[in-house]
Amino acid sequence: xxxxxxxxxxxxxxxxxxxxxxxxxxxxxxxxxxxxxxxxxxxxxxxxxxxxxxxxxxxxxxxxxxxxxxxxxxxxxxxxxxxxxxxxxxxxxxxxxxxxxxxxxxxxxxxxxxxxxxxxxxxxxxxxxxxxxxxxxxxxxxxxxxxxxxxxxxxxxxxxxxxxxxxxx
Amino acid sequence: xxxxxxxxxxxxxxxxxxxxxxxxxxxxxxxxxxxxxxxxxxxxxxxxxxxxxxxxxxxxxxxxxxxxxxxxxxxxxxxxxxxxxxxxxxxxxxxxxxxxxxxxxxxxxxxxxxxxxxxxxxxxxxxxxxxxxxxxxxxxxxxxxxxxxxxxxxxxxxxxxxxxxxxxx
DNA sequence: TTTAATAACATGGGAAATTATGGAAATCAA
DNA sequence: TTGATTTCCATAATTTCCCATGTTATTAAA
Numbered sequence: 228x229x230x231x232x233x234x235x236x237x238x239x240x241x242x243x244x245x246x247x248x249x250x251x252x253x254x255x256x257x258x259x260x261x262x263x264x265x266x267x268x269x270x271x272x273x274x275x276x277x278x279x280x281x282x283x284x285x286x287x288x289x290x291x292x293x294x295x296x297x298x299x300x301x302x303x304x305x306x307x308x309x310x311x312x313x314x315x316x317x318x319x320x321x322x323x324x325x326x327x328x329x330x331x332x333x334x335x336x337x338x339x340x341x342x343x344x345x346x347x348x349x350x351x352x353x354x355x356x357x358x359x360x361x362x363x364x365x366x367x368x369x370x371x372x373x374x375x376x377x378x379x380x381x382x383x384x385x386x387x388x389x390x391x392x393x394x395x396x
Numbered sequence: 397x398x399x400x401x402x403x404x405x406x407x408x409x410x411x412x413x414x415x416x417x418x419x420x421x422x423x424x425x426x427x428x429x430x431x432x433x434x435x436x437x438x439x440x441x442x443x444x445x446x447x448x449x450x451x452x453x454x455x456x457x458x459x460x461x462x463x464x465x466x467x468x469x470x471x472x473x474x475x476x477x478x479x480x481x482x483x484x485x486x487x488x489x490x491x492x493x494x495x496x497x498x499x500x501x502x503x504x505x506x507x508x509x510x511x512x513x514x515x516x517x518x519x520x521x522x523x524x525x526x527x528x529x530x531x532x533x534x535x536x537x538x539x540x541x542x543x544x545x546x547x548x549x550x551x552x553x554x555x556x557x558x559x560x561x562x563x564x565x
Numbered sequence: 566t567t568t569a570a571t572a573a574c575a576t577g578g579g580a581a582a583t584t585a586t587g588g589a590a591a592t593c594a595a
Numbered sequence: 596t597t598g599a600t601t602t603c604c605a606t607a608a609t610t611t612c613c614c615a616t617g618t619t620a621t622t623a624a625a
Binding site: 229230231232233234250293296348349350351352366369370372373379382385386 | 440446447462463465466467469471475477478479480481482484485486487488489
């Protein structure tokens with residue numbers, strides 16, 4: 228399964244229209260079980276992300292994965308209802324049009340601070356949509372955290388998890 | 397599994413096209429589960445490597461291993477999102493064309509300082525793409541570190557690490 | 566073992582398709 | 596009707612695809 232990779236900056240016009248980067252479209256198409264050549268693929272935009280001023284796009288398949296994780300929590304539990312609020316209530320379906328664009332509603336633009344430009348950021352099984360300056364700040368913050376705490380190597384060492392595990396077994 | 401080995405310098409034309417050294421292509425092909433003779437293999441270029449001004453190429457298989465490790469970290473955790481920024485956001489898919497070339501986008505060329513020449517460096521399960529002079533400098537730096545600290549022999553002794561570890565278990 | 570023939574490789578240029586984006590017409594809702 | 600939204604069309608710039616060529620490596624033949 229192809230993943231969302233890379234960063235791209237696109238214009239947002241006065242109607243809120245913005246092009247989805249072509250590589251992202253391929254992933255969205257692949258992740259929509261009903262899609263076939265010539266059709267307009269659907270996906271989900273989640274705007275309930277707290278502490279992070281961005282929108283998140285999920286392919287239908289990966290949204291399904293997340294929903295299934297939520298479903299494993301006990302019905303009517305506070306945690307489950309909270310997650311359903313954040314992931315289901317605060318999200319919308321979006322359809323890519325024949326020109327490869329979507330429309331960001333005024334509400335979505337307001338939440339994300341996006342006016343005339345948007346930065347798309349691949350995050351594997353999802354992607355983020357940022358107001359460009361906010362994204363730069365967020366990246367700077369991340370890089371600062373990495374260098375201030377000398378986390379560079381440590382972060383990558385998280386990737387040794389599997390090996391370590393294998394040794395223990 | 398074949399590994400990336402050796403160094404090679406190739407031209408980069410005005411469109412950003414550059415030939416992947418043939419031996420590297422064999423590894424890329426082998427590492428793309430969808431590849432078969434006559435098809436164009438895909439791989440991943442990571443450009444988010446901090447403190448190192450080069451691009452890194454991963455076969456789909458080895459990138460997939462990395463992605464699977466990331467996926468084991470809790471969703472929305474800081475560590476996971478950081479790794480996704482470094483590995484997913486700061487990377488792109490690349491496809492080798494029928495002539496054995498890829499296109500380095502203006503962005504990739506800017507990040508790596510590459511203009512009209514590129515040096516390909518085999519690193520086992522990945523390879524690096526350097527601006528030739530930067531690579532020479534990096535090699536010089538590495539050699540200096542080795543001689544300044546008299547590490548020439550010691551460095552090889554690190555290879556016994558795994559064995560020692562096994563003994564302890 | 567030298568020479569000829571063939572294949573593979575690195576590189577250049579142009580044609581064709583795709584992408585991002587703007588605007589106009591058509592549709593819908595109030 | 597009128598404002599908003601959606602659909603459709605147009606276009607410039609980019610990216611991809613296809614073909615051509617000189618060069619190097621490999622194989623086959625003498």
